[in-house]
Amino acid sequence: MGKKILLKNDHIPGIQSYDVYRQHGGYASVEKALKTMTPEVIVEEVKKSGLRGRGGAGFPTGLKWSFLAKPEGVARYLVCNADESEPGTFKDRYLMERIPHLLIEGMIASSFALGAKTSYIYIRGEYFYVARILEQAIEEAYAKGWLGKNILGSGFDFDLHVHVGAGAYICGEETALLESLEGKRGNPRIKPPFPAIAGLYACPTIVNNVETIAAVVPIINDGGDAYAQIGIGKSTGTKLISASGHINKPGVYEIEMGITVEDFIYSDEYCGGIKGGRKLKAVVAGGSSVPILPAELILKTAAGEPRLMSYESLADGGFATGTMLGSGGFIVMDESTSIVKNLWNFSRFYHHESCGQCSPCREGTGWMEKILHRILEGHGKMSDVDLLWDIQGKIEGKTICPLGDAAAWPVASAIRHFRKEFEDYVQKPSSIKDVKHYYRLHEAGTAS
Amino acid sequence: MPKVTIDGHSIEVPDGTTILEAARKIGGKIVPPAMCYYSTLKTSGGYCRTCIVKVSKGSERDPRPMPKPVASCRTTVMDGMEVENITSPDLMEARAGVVEFLLINHPLDCPICDQAGECHLQDLSYEHGLSKSRYEFERRTFEKIDIGEKIKLHMTRCILCYRCVKVADQLCDGRVHGVINRGDVSEISTYIKNVVDNDFSGNMIDVCPVGALTDRTFRFKSRVWNVNPVDAHRDCKKCAGKVMLWQKGPEVFRVTGRKDTYGEVIDWICNECRFDKKQTSDWVIEGPSNIERTSVISQNHYTLPEPAHKPLLNDVKIVPDHYQIDNKK
Ligand SMILES: Cc1cc2nc3c(=O)[nH]c(=O)nc-3n(C[C@H](O)[C@H](O)[C@H](O)COP(=O)(O)O)c2cc1C
Ligand code: SF4
Ligand code: SF4
Ligand code: FES
Numbered sequence: 186m187g188k189k190i191l192l193k194n195d196h197i198p199g200i201q202s203y204d205v206y207r208q209h210g211g212y213a214s215v216e217k218a219l220k221t222m223t224p225e226v227i228v229e230e231v232k233k234s235g236l237r238g239r240g241g242a243g244f245p246t247g248l249k250w251s252f253l254a255k256p257e258g259v260a261r262y263l264v265c266n267a268d269e270s271e272p273g274t275f276k277d278r279y280l281m282e283r284i285p286h287l288l289i290e291g292m293i294a295s296s297f298a299l300g301a302k303t304s305y306i307y308i309r310g311e312y313f314y315v316a317r318i319l320e321q322a323i324e325e326a327y328a329k330g331w332l333g334k335n336i337l338g339s340g341f342d343f344d345l346h347v348h349v350g351a352g353a354y355i356c357g358e359e360t361a362l363l364e365s366l367e368g369k370r371g372n373p374r375i376k377p378p379f380p381a382i383a384g385l386y387a388c389p390t391i392v393n394n395v396e397t398i399a400a401v402v403p404i405i406n407d408g409g410d411a412y413a414q415i416g417i418g419k420s421t422g423t424k425l426i427s428a429s430g431h432i433n434k435p436g437v438y439e440i441e442m443g444i445t446v447e448d449f450i451y452s453d454e455y456c457g458g459i460k461g462g463r464k465l466k467a468v469v470a471g472g473s474s475v476p477i478l479p480a481e482l483i484l485k486t487a488a489g490e491p492r493l494m495s496y497e498s499l500a501d502g503g504f505a506t507g508t509m510l511g512s513g514g515f516i517v518m519d520e521s522t523s524i525v526k527n528l529w530n531f532s533r534f535y536h537h538e539s540c541g542q543c544s545p546c547r548e549g550t551g552w553m554e555k556i557l558h559r560i561l562e563g564h565g566k567m568s569d570v571d572l573l574w575d576i577q578g579k580i581e582g583k584t585i586c587p588l589g590d591a592a593a594w595p596v597a598s599a600i601r602h603f604r605k606e607f608e609d610y611v612q613k614p615s616s617i618k619d620v621k622h623y624y625r626l627h628e629a630g631t632a633s
Numbered sequence: 634m635p636k637v638t639i640d641g642h643s644i645e646v647p648d649g650t651t652i653l654e655a656a657r658k659i660g661g662k663i664v665p666p667a668m669c670y671y672s673t674l675k676t677s678g679g680y681c682r683t684c685i686v687k688v689s690k691g692s693e694r695d696p697r698p699m700p701k702p703v704a705s706c707r708t709t710v711m712d713g714m715e716v717e718n719i720t721s722p723d724l725m726e727a728r729a730g731v732v733e734f735l736l737i738n739h740p741l742d743c744p745i746c747d748q749a750g751e752c753h754l755q756d757l758s759y760e761h762g763l764s765k766s767r768y769e770f771e772r773r774t775f776e777k778i779d780i781g782e783k784i785k786l787h788m789t790r791c792i793l794c795y796r797c798v799k800v801a802d803q804l805c806d807g808r809v810h811g812v813i814n815r816g817d818v819s820e821i822s823t824y825i826k827n828v829v830d831n832d833f834s835g836n837m838i839d840v841c842p843v844g845a846l847t848d849r850t851f852r853f854k855s856r857v858w859n860v861n862p863v864d865a866h867r868d869c870k871k872c873a874g875k876v877m878l879w880q881k882g883p884e885v886f887r888v889t890g891r892k893d894t895y896g897e898v899i900d901w902i903c904n905e906c907r908f909d910k911k912q913t914s915d916w917v918i919e920g921p922s923n924i925e926r927t928s929v930i931s932q933n934h935y936t937l938p939e940p941a942h943k944p945l946l947n948d949v950k951i952v953p954d955h956y957q958i959d960n961k962k
Binding site: 544547548551 | 707
């Protein structure tokens, strides 16, 4: 069995409720932090742990915390990013639904470390029922004295609120999230200033993912060094992976960083292999924005090393032959999958979710979607593939927020690794009307 | 004072100056085009991405280049920073990409658009655009609406530069005007149709870089190059009263704020001066306005002044030829 820390009590009946959670060691980190540690010591422990942001970018959490400005007399905030809307990612929902008190515990301890007296959990609009679970857990925590005035007699006053978004992927981008939380249109801000200097209501703010904040609990309980022992290299600790697609056992798995991708896909402990024993075609390893990789490159790096589930190993080879761990949305595609159709679906998503502030993303995402649709419908031209390549290159790196990159990377990687499939769609439209049919022919080598 | 070098031209500027403002101090061809930045509107800029530049050296202290092109209107200079604009072919290609994005859904109805001749998008596409569009899909359209009594909104032409939103936020009371929806169906809109009724709302027309916001008292009356701009002023209780009258003979066709070389209004004017004072007798005439723009609007008027420096890069074709012709005069 792999190491579990966040989900170690997941199997216990009633762990959602305060009493059961407390009986199993819940809120110990708050006791330890408030009674025996100073904020500085906690930040130090988080640095030692090597914990990296679980929201997608993998930025070292301790370092981020140390950037927080601390001007006299100005409030500071911790905001938990629970907007989780990246296609293929559903681990935060699982954690909040199953063990809501873990997030609340992490919020209290982290806010104490950062000197935040009020903090917010910004939750995705479609997760309204999870918001109720959290609200109920917060009520329990208030009743038991973990929230409110003078917690555990330490003099630390702390209030926690849940704020429900209105259903926009872009509000997961941290500065758009802050705008939305302030009651404004959820447009990403132009940086600098970064939130750590001027965030919510222009006050110093840290934005962290649900899983990042939950991981602070074991770091305080067992120490940063113990956490850093888990995992591999600079990918310390465990990671929640949302596994979906053509696998026998889709779901959320907590893995120790460093297990092999092959083990993750094929072992019975995790995905349990490909459905119906079919062949693996491709994997999107970290949520819809990260580059797609064909089977041979996801199982082994270009150098022939086994690919591991870690930030470094998945990124090995750069974008030419590698990808990213991202948010851990692991989408598996078997040989019957149409890469073109899947890409069109992703592109449609980014087109729909662009906030529209900057020209390359606002205009380019729609353009790419339309071209892909045309190809898919059998009306594509050979020049469309190059046009798509050119458009994605003109979006990437030229936008206000990374949504532009997120829209460009899937297009670039699909063309990079599966160009022939796009060309087949253009050249043999009649054979691809029925996608499944096309793949059967293709396999038998009779498609022409 | 930090020293910054842009396309080989060095200048010292006060702390906090943006790359774009530093470039404007140098002047000439190296000034990046700006479609959304507006010197007199706070927090403007950053949206359109036409002003992107390549920072090949971050600063003296940290000489690493910046990994991506940056918006010059929102990036402040650092001591020792080196910037490439028209000297970087990659950057020019990236900018051409931005221009293409701005144009794919634009109706290109210049022949019937009041803004033609003083349109920043027209200038921009002339300088950087392709002669043929690669976009083969239906362009997005919106219904025209009146926002307030004097302003027409033709959203189809809008490039979502947010300048009018900043005017509404910074010059008018209440939150009456903003953006609804998202992505490529975003729309400039008012809280309630016709609600824009404020002494300074007319400035939205001046800041709009394209023909999306036009003056209903001037629409379809004349092409802008057929009316002559004249500087004039009057004693006004609400604003500085310094305007340009656009005349054909003695007749005043429209009144606008006075603009600088980059087409940006220097002093905001009130709606009374703009819409209600259309007699020459309302004004003290100062004389012909100097239009210092590399745009059609400057044709048939007055020659451009010499650029602030002799451009080093005469081989780079970046402005229309008439600019050079005018310079030789
Ligand atoms: C378009 C977009 C959507 C994002 N959505 C999320 C999200 O749903 N959840 C999340 O935690 N981070 C999301 N992020 C990343 C956040 O901006 C931010 O980096 C993260 O919340 C920081 O937390 P971490 O350091 O704990 O990872 C998104 C970023 C972008 C650009
Ligand atoms: S990249 Fe897209 S989502 Fe991000 S600010 Fe620009 S338009 Fe909005
Ligand atoms: S209406 Fe004009 S000023 Fe307003 S956002 Fe559109 S282009 Fe800019
Ligand atoms: S002028 Fe700088 S981004 Fe528009």
